[in-house]
Amino acid sequence: MTKTYGPVRALANVSARFEGGKVSVIEGANGSGKSTLLSILGTLAKPTLGDVDHGELGKTRADVRAVLGWVGHETLAYGDLSGRENVVLAARLRGIDPERGWQRACERFELASFGERPVRTYSRGQRQRIAVAKALVHAPQLVLLDEPTAGLDVRSTERLTRVVREEADRGAVVILVTHDPSFAQIGDAHVRLERGRVVA
Ligand SMILES: Nc1ncnc2c1ncn2[C@@H]1O[C@H](COP(=O)(O)OP(=O)(O)OP(=O)(O)O)[C@@H](O)[C@H]1O
Numbered sequence: 001m002t003k004t005y006g007p008v009r010a011l012a013n014v015s016a017r018f019e020g021g022k023v024s025v026i027e028g029a030n031g032s033g034k035s036t037l038l039s040i041l042g043t044l045a046k047p048t049l050g051d052v053d054h055g056e057l058g059k060t061r062a063d064v065r066a067v068l069g070w071v072g073h074e075t076l077a078y079g080d081l082s083g084r085e086n087v088v089l090a091a092r093l094r095g096i097d098p099e100r101g102w103q104r105a106c107e108r109f110e111l112a113s114f115g116e117r118p119v120r121t122y123s124r125g126q127r128q129r130i131a132v133a134k135a136l137v138h139a140p141q142l143v144l145l146d147e148p149t150a151g152l153d154v155r156s157t158e159r160l161t162r163v164v165r166e167e168a169d170r171g172a173v174v175i176l177v178t179h180d181p182s183f184a185q186i187g188d189a190h191v192r193l194e195r196g197r198v199v200a
Contacts, residue, residue, distance in 0.1 A: 023188050024190070026193065027190055029194070037193065038072075038175065041142075042064075064142065071132050083111055108133065110159065114126050132160065143172050148160060148164075
């Protein structure tokens with residue numbers, strides 16, 4: 001598959017296969033096409049040429065989005081709502097029992113100490129924890145995380161590492177982009193991009 005932005009070729013004839021039950025890590029230098037690839041896999045961007053076969057995850061964009069858990073560069077949370085309200089809202093939209101969704105998120109990401117405050121008062125790492133909690137509230141079958149450790153301290157990164165492994169262990173296709181070499185070690189499979197091409 002190929003993706004161009006005007007004269008910029010972000011991805012050139014990329015072919016890759018990602019499996020459920022495994023953590024796949026997309027690696028590469030700045031501008032090598034990692035985020036572009038992740039966006040296309042998440043149906044948030046369209047390839048200029050070629051296609052993505054999502055297999056059992058679904059045929060249409062809507063099907064895939066229903067089973068997608070996405071964390072991009074912008075941590076998507078409503079600033080005027082509390083962390084709890086954000087997670088509860090995400091759970092409701094996904095048809096998950098809100099209270100159970102929140103309890104589970106609290107346990108997994110230790111959100112209780114700041115969860116009742118408006119998100120606009122959060123530190124970057126706290127925002128990131130809410131963003132990941134929201135993204136995973138419906139146990140998605142496709143988990144796409146773009147630099148999920150950005151802003152996280154050591155303890156939160158360890159916690160996220162456990163969560164990522166749990167997501168793969170329940171069978172999800174987990175794909176992440178990271179510049180953090182120690183976090184990248186969680187990968188069962190690695191795809192390396194160089195100037196839009198797969199090199200390993
Ligand atoms: N919306 C856009 N319009 C034009 N060019 C874009 C756009 N998005 C990405 N690009 C270009 O496509 C290429 C790949 O970008 P991409 O964001 O996928 O790289 P990346 O590997 O994720 O980089 P980083 O490590 O810096 O996040 C870069 O040359 C970038 O400038």
